Amino acid sequence: MTLASVGRRVLVTGGTGSFGQAMIRRLLDAEVDEIRVFSRDEAKQDAMRRQLGSDRVRYYVGDVRDFDSLVTATRGVDHIFHAAALKQVPSCEFFPLEAVRTNVLGSANVIEAAERNGVRSVVVLSTDKAVHPINAMGMSKAMMEKVAQAHARNSAGSETTVCCVRYGNVMYSRGSVIPLFVEQLKTGRPLTVTDPGMTRFLMSLSEAVDLVEHAFTHARPGDVFIRRAPACTMGDLAEAVCQLFGGPSKIDVIGVRHGEKRHETLASREELSQADDFGDFFRVPVDARDLNYALYVSEGDREVIAHQDFTSANARRLAVPEVVRLLAGLPEIRAELALRDVVPA
Numbered sequence: 001m002t003l004a005s006v007g008r009r010v011l012v013t014g015g016t017g018s019f020g021q022a023m024i025r026r027l028l029d030a031e032v033d034e035i036r037v038f039s040r041d042e043a044k045q046d047a048m049r050r051q052l053g054s055d056r057v058r059y060y061v062g063d064v065r066d067f068d069s070l071v072t073a074t075r076g077v078d079h080i081f082h083a084a085a086l087k088q089v090p091s092c093e094f095f096p097l098e099a100v101r102t103n104v105l106g107s108a109n110v111i112e113a114a115e116r117n118g119v120r121s122v123v124v125l126s127t128d129k130a131v132h133p134i135n136a137m138g139m140s141k142a143m144m145e146k147v148a149q150a151h152a153r154n155s156a157g158s159e160t161t162v163c164c165v166r167y168g169n170v171m172y173s174r175g176s177v178i179p180l181f182v183e184q185l186k187t188g189r190p191l192t193v194t195d196p197g198m199t200r201f202l203m204s205l206s207e208a209v210d211l212v213e214h215a216f217t218h219a220r221p222g223d224v225f226i227r228r229a230p231a232c233t234m235g236d237l238a239e240a241v242c243q244l245f246g247g248p249s250k251i252d253v254i255g256v257r258h259g260e261k262r263h264e265t266l267a268s269r270e271e272l273s274q275a276d277d278f279g280d281f282f283r284v285p286v287d288a289r290d291l292n293y294a295l296y297v298s299e300g301d302r303e304v305i306a307h308q309d310f311t312s313a314n315a316r317r318l319a320v321p322e323v324v325r326l327l328a329g330l331p332e333i334r335a336e337l338a339l340r341d342v343v344p345a
Contacts, residue, residue: 003030003213011036011077011119013064013110014084016044018173019125022205023081023212028054038062038073039084064106070113077117081212082110082124088175089129089137093258096136103140108147115151115160123215124148126166126224128201128264131271131309135259145224149286152222163219165211166226168201168264168312172332177234181241182336190250191242196235198256199263199312202323203229204330214281222286226267228279231312232323240323244333245340263313272307282310 003026010027014020015037027035037045038060045059062069064084074080085103086092092099107124114122126145129138148162172178181191203211207227215225232240235251242249256262267275267282276283308314318326327333 003027003032003216008032009034009036009077011038011074011080013038013080013082015039016041016048017083018170018205019083019208020081021048022209023083024052024057026209026213028052028056032056034058036060036073036077038064038070064109065101067109067113070109071116074110074113074117074119077114077119078121079216080110080114080119080122081216082107082122084110085125085141087127087137089135089260090258092137092140093135096140099136099140100143103137104143104147107144111147111151111160111162114162115155115158118159120159121161121163121216121219122148123212123219124162124164125212126164128166128168128266128312129261130166131265131268134261137259149222149224152286153288153290155221158221161219161221163215163221163223163225165215166224166266167203167208167211168229168231168266169203170208171202171204171327172330173205177237178241178327179332181238182245182333185241185245185247190252191238192252192254193234193238194254194256194260195262196233196238196251196253197262198234198260199231199315199317200234200237201229201231201264201266201312201315202237202318202326203227204326211281214278218278218283220285222288224271224284224286226275226282226284226310228281228310229266229315230318230322231315232318236318236320236323239320240327243320243324244327244337263311265309265311266315267310269307269309272310 012020016039035057040063042061060073086099126141130142133139133142145164148164151162184191211227271284
């Protein structure tokens with residue numbers, strides 16, 4: 001199954017966000033009959049309606065915390081891409097119950113509404129912060145993954161296949177560091193870096209959509225799909241942005257913020273010991289054992305192969321010239337550079 005055969009109706013929760021908009025454009029290109037955008041922000045929906053100008057896109061105002069609004073939005077839907085979430089690490093640290101209500105309970109609502117209305121598949125979006133989590137956002141996303149996997153364990157024979165994708169930083173997504181760096185350069189301020197040696201995975205919006213499409217095409221109930229992404233240090237990322245825009249490399253080190261790790265992890269060694277390797281992607285199957293643990297005590301489990309965690313510290317490390325080339329390929333960066341050429345300094 002591919003996006004070209006996705007079905008008559010598709011719902012994207014959090015559809016006005018960076019990923020949601022990229023996913024909807026991909027679905028429009030795939031000529032899906034009807035695409036439903038579900039989000040809380042009517043102003044962003046109105047802007048999106050005017051920008052897309054497509055009668056194949058319908059807009060539903062609602063919140064994933066509200067089960068009834070999801071039941072209405074999922075009625076008659078074939079597939080769901082669930083991107084609605086609270087994603088900012090510091091704000092989730094101050095308001096952890098809000099992260100639980102949206103990322104955990106809201107995701108459970110999406111899955112339950114899908115089950116009630118006979119939706120064929122749900123792909124839920126997770127994050128590298130869900131692996132060995134130390135912050136509320138990562139913990140809530142880890143629990144979201146567990147909710148999706150529990151559906152696979154407890155709903156044998158269900159019409160609805162639920163799977164997860166997990167990825168790191170999406171470059172130039174709303175609220176990410178690259179647009180902040182660009183804005184700081186444009187206004188002549190130093191770039192604020194938490195820790196120059198901190199590492200992060202890098203992925204474009206297009207690659208994030210590719211991962212979701214891969215998961216949609218290959219999913220079995222409870223699977224987690226991970227893209228083998230490269231990484232770089234925050235210091236090198238700041239230097240690459242400065243080189244692209246011809247600005248001086250003025251960096252202000254502000255220190256690690258609430259709940260941040262020095263390095264992120266996309267897959268644990270335990271997951272990788274069970275994973276299927278697709279080259280650019282890993283598929284981690286759900287542990288489908290039941291609660292009859294005595295069976296595994298007496299008969300044993302299959303051998304676990306030794307692996308390292310897949311982290312931003314041991315992933316392929318991009319040097320500054322490689323980061324420059326990667327950033328230069330982003331449409332948002334190209335637009336900013338074109339604007340810079342037109343508008344006098």
